[in-house]
Amino acid sequence: MKIGLFIPCYIDQFYPEVGKISYLLLQKLGHEVYVPMDVQCCGQPIANAGYEDLAKPLYNKFVEQYKDFDMVVMPSGSCTYHIKSHYTNVEQSEQLKKIRRVTIDICDFLLKYEKDNLPKVEFSGKVALHTGCHSLRGLRFGEGSEIHKKPHSKLKELLSYAENAIVNDLDRPDECCGFGGTFAIAEEAISVKMGNDKIRDVKRQEVDYLISNDMSCLMHLGGIIKKKKEKIKVMHVIEIFKDFVNG
Amino acid sequence: MKYLKILSMGNHAKHAEKFVNNDSRTDWHDESLWYVRNKRDKAAHAIDEWEELRELASQIKTHTLTKLSDYLREFEANATKNGVVVHWAKDAKEHNEIVLKILQAKNIDRVVKSKSMLTEECHLNQFLESKNIEIVDTDLGEWIVQLKNQPPSHIVMPAIHLKKEEIGQLFKEKNITDIESDDPEFLTLASRVFLRKKFQLSKAAITGVNFAIAETGEVVVCTNEGNADMGVHFSEVSIHCMGLEKIIPKRKHLGVFTRLLARSATGQNITVYTSHHRRPEKGQEKHVILLDNGRSERIHDDDFWTALKCIRCGACMNTCPIYRRSGGYSYDYTIPGPIGSILAPSVDLEAHGDLPFASTLCGSCTDVCPVKIDLHEQLFRWRQIISKKQGANTLRELTNKATSLVLFNRNLYNLSTGLMKYVPSFILNSKLNKWSKGRKTPKISNTSFKSWLKNKNKL
Amino acid sequence: MTSKEYILNKIDKKSREEVSLPQMKLFEDNQYNLLKTFTNECISIGASVVDVKAGNHIPNVLKTLNSKVPIVDLVNKFDLDFSTNEVVDDLYGQDVVFAEGEYGIAENGGIWLDTTKMIHRGLLFSCERLVLLINRKNIILNMNILYDRIGSYDYDFGVLIAGPSKTADIEQSLVIGAQGAKELIVIIE
Numbered sequence: 001m002k003i004g005l006f007i008p009c010y011i012d013q014f015y016p017e018v019g020k021i022s023y024l025l026l027q028k029l030g031h032e033v034y035v036p037m038d039v040q041c042c043g044q045p046i047a048n049a050g051y052e053d054l055a056k057p058l059y060n061k062f063v064e065q066y067k068d069f070d071m072v073v074m075p076s077g078s079c080t081y082h083i084k085s086h087y088t089n090v091e092q093s094e095q096l097k098k099i100r101r102v103t104i105d106i107c108d109f110l111l112k113y114e115k116d117n118l119p120k121v122e123f124s125g126k127v128a129l130h131t132g133c134h135s136l137r138g139l140r141f142g143e144g145s146e147i148h149k150k151p152h153s154k155l156k157e158l159l160s161y162a163e164n165a166i167v168n169d170l171d172r173p174d175e176c177c178g179f180g181g182t183f184a185i186a187e188e189a190i191s192v193k194m195g196n197d198k199i200r201d202v203k204r205q206e207v208d209y210l211i212s213n214d215m216s217c218l219m220h221l222g223g224i225i226k227k228k229k230e231k232i233k234v235m236h237v238i239e240i241f242k243d244f245v246n247g
Numbered sequence: 248m249k250y251l252k253i254l255s256m257g258n259h260a261k262h263a264e265k266f267v268n269n270d271s272r273t274d275w276h277d278e279s280l281w282y283v284r285n286k287r288d289k290a291a292h293a294i295d296e297w298e299e300l301r302e303l304a305s306q307i308k309t310h311t312l313t314k315l316s317d318y319l320r321e322f323e324a325n326a327t328k329n330g331v332v333v334h335w336a337k338d339a340k341e342h343n344e345i346v347l348k349i350l351q352a353k354n355i356d357r358v359v360k361s362k363s364m365l366t367e368e369c370h371l372n373q374f375l376e377s378k379n380i381e382i383v384d385t386d387l388g389e390w391i392v393q394l395k396n397q398p399p400s401h402i403v404m405p406a407i408h409l410k411k412e413e414i415g416q417l418f419k420e421k422n423i424t425d426i427e428s429d430d431p432e433f434l435t436l437a438s439r440v441f442l443r444k445k446f447q448l449s450k451a452a453i454t455g456v457n458f459a460i461a462e463t464g465e466v467v468v469c470t471n472e473g474n475a476d477m478g479v480h481f482s483e484v485s486i487h488c489m490g491l492e493k494i495i496p497k498r499k500h501l502g503v504f505t506r507l508l509a510r511s512a513t514g515q516n517i518t519v520y521t522s523h524h525r526r527p528e529k530g531q532e533k534h535v536i537l538l539d540n541g542r543s544e545r546i547h548d549d550d551f552w553t554a555l556k557c558i559r560c561g562a563c564m565n566t567c568p569i570y571r572r573s574g575g576y577s578y579d580y581t582i583p584g585p586i587g588s589i590l591a592p593s594v595d596l597e598a599h600g601d602l603p604f605a606s607t608l609c610g611s612c613t614d615v616c617p618v619k620i621d622l623h624e625q626l627f628r629w630r631q632i633i634s635k636k637q638g639a640n641t642l643r644e645l646t647n648k649a650t651s652l653v654l655f656n657r658n659l660y661n662l663s664t665g666l667m668k669y670v671p672s673f674i675l676n677s678k679l680n681k682w683s684k685g686r687k688t689p690k691i692s693n694t695s696f697k698s699w700l701k702n703k704n705k706l
Numbered sequence: 707m708t709s710k711e712y713i714l715n716k717i718d719k720k721s722r723e724e725v726s727l728p729q730m731k732l733f734e735d736n737q738y739n740l741l742k743t744f745t746n747e748c749i750s751i752g753a754s755v756v757d758v759k760a761g762n763h764i765p766n767v768l769k770t771l772n773s774k775v776p777i778v779d780l781v782n783k784f785d786l787d788f789s790t791n792e793v794v795d796d797l798y799g800q801d802v803v804f805a806e807g808e809y810g811i812a813e814n815g816g817i818w819l820d821t822t823k824m825i826h827r828g829l830l831f832s833c834e835r836l837v838l839l840i841n842r843k844n845i846i847l848n849m850n851i852l853y854d855r856i857g858s859y860d861y862d863f864g865v866l867i868a869g870p871s872k873t874a875d876i877e878q879s880l881v882i883g884a885q886g887a888k889e890l891i892v893i894i895e
Contacts, residue, residue: 009654012696013664014689019696035700041654048608048627050634051647057655086627137610145288146566146614148297172281176568180607185681186257187605189264192685193273193572194607223686279878294813296733306728313724316717323710335710387884388875404875411877431879439885446832447797473831473871473886480828481797491713499730499857502850505866506813513874516747516814517849519886520831521866528827528862539709543716552722 001113003031004069006062008079009040015215018236022075022106024245025238029114036065042074044082048181052089059090067095072103075238077135077214080105085138105135106238107158107213123240124164126207129155130198130221132214133176141213144174155213155237162240168205170198179220195224202232210234257601262577263569277571279407284565286514287615294506303503305619308556311495312546318461318494319537325464326535329526334536339369342538346371346453346486347378349534353484355380355450359442361468361475362386363455364402364559365488365538368581371453382453383445385474387438394421400575402582403512403561408574442474452478456489457558458504459535462497465525466535469508469518476522486534487524491542492555504558507617511560545593550628554589556618563612563622569605578602585612585622592629596636603629667691732850740812740845741894747815751869752882753890764839767893771835773802778833780805780824793826803833803887807867809852810845810894816868817892818852820861827863831871836887838867842894 003026007019026033039062043055066072074080083103087096110118131153135141142153159165178194198221202210210232212218222234267273291297311318323333336342350358358375360366360382375382384393388405392398394417399405406414411429419427424437454475458467466487468475479485495504509515527533546552564570564584575583580591580599588606591599603626612622634643653659668691676683748755756767765786768777776790778800789804805824807817817838821827830836846852856864871886882888
């Protein structure tokens, strides 16, 4: 497929590895991958701060740059959710409607289209999983404990390609990590408290890794882990394919 | 000064910071509410048709709201036929005056009240007390906060923020008990004895309403303690206070709501008492007061009218990670938590404009809401409205404008990120950067993804 | 303009497209043993259950309760030397009060009482111990079915009572026996 890959600014600057692996993985799986260099942001932080009108130019640029692809893929559940759900205050052109349809998180993309083509990987260790709220409840990456449905987790499913990884469930697997965009600054005390509680939960499970599909959550939780000098490594689930793409 | 106002933290953030400062108490508060959330999950998941019931409840409420005036008229006609006196109150002031008039007509100066968030909304207690009428809140939790001269901190569990030792101290202080005890059974028995006397002396009972049935003119009150019924059946006058939105069309619809309410609120399959009040006892008066107080306005708001579906179960509060860690008082409004944060700004946007920002928009509230209000989406909508109302050229607006510009323009983006690389770590991790108070700041990579890709493609 | 007119005018100022009322369902389910489920629910909510199928008859059960004062029989079912059909209308002075329910709800252990023929309603709530009689034929699965059955009943006051009164308002500690009955005895005949 002709894929437009979107790498949001915080991954571009803080976690380029995640961008690299996304790009190389999709290529290795046989897709034509393009990255419009002019697009840095889907507009979510500005819209969530209450200024969705100020984000309009970003929305329009996104549509203009990504309109010609079969699928628009990104290693970010929160960006995916925002594009699909909140690109509502701009003209709903055919192009925009298509983009809202074909925008997909990379984990979702892989599980939908590349289930049989993904390799089993060597990654091992004890893992705690965190599905970001936008992915969990926004994109239904799993059933939160709120809903009465058969439990499933896309994150777990993707991680299962690492046959030697052991998942220890958190006591509160679907509680928000506390990042919340500008919330992290505007309500810093609660944000950090939520993050600290999450890390305490992770520690109780005695794991080596905290794996998520959302680097914004991990930016916050990883920052807490570093501050508290804990020995937990954070990573995007896509990084389990690191050796596969570099090999 | 507008700039300074925006620079300073919103009220909720200020209160929350204080609350969270007591780490162990925050954990205790958080765990108490999480415990109730878990009970709710157990009860909800035991019913195969839970999600279907939620959908039915949502549809019934939505339908009712689109025909609200018809159902209100129908309710009034049927209730009146049953001998109930129906009153209409435009606002809280009128509501309170109606209550006063009813009591004064019979020279009643002692009243017992059972749980009603609506009467909190109207500040009824303070009003009646100013007219020398004793009004006792007879729900144990409500009574405790009344003794403490505090408002309820949760709409279903008013005293959830108090420890049993504190309640024991309070009871000793107020001579409810002779000794100071922290044993819940002992304290509950003491309140039974003390309050029984109040029931005996009071001539009027005020209750809230969970559901009002248009078809039959009856009102349904769901309780656990027995105090609401004790009040009503032993009083000359009973007054049931309800918001306009409590109407549902037919008695059979109760089948859906009674299966959802208690499970969502406390994890019980049903409250101990589900009382259907239809006609006054012989020789007694029964009144129902229909309160507007902004609801007839809210119903026309395309963004927020469905918040009127709310059945006041409190599930959104129990699940909200921010409510659990900041407590009801941090919201400065009668109803806290997610639903409160949606109702409050429509009452006073200036005073409560910070509430929709007291959220990470995690969406847990939406998924537990028994009537499927899209709470987290409404919080998002409020943010847009509030930011617009705050106007241009505030610090927040300018910051977001600048951010949007930098992210839009590739050159600006490269320039700013390039510069950021040179900000030394001791500044990034200093007090100037609020992020770094509790977290380490992420490092800007030497080679961004885009520069790596650019180089790769050149090769 | 009256407040009523003011309010209704405000609501009718703009009409919204009507959303249709959904069809009600009964959610019947044959997999449940209604009697067993009902009994278990009653016990889990703090009531005690006596099944008189085994030949105890009801007055014997009532006698074993050793009520401190004559049992108040709200439905005039019995004429026993330890029961009375007279009520002293006050909030003190009752111990055991007896009433008969119409339906038992298996999903929550509740008993529906149409109080129209009762000699006094308040005693259901002010007594120390409440005894409710229910016929096993009248145990139904859930609240949808209940309201289907009683949909057109013409009661003055109806109540579903599920278990003895309780509260958890003090640090979420469950206390059985709040303001209403401290004990609920369910007799199934």
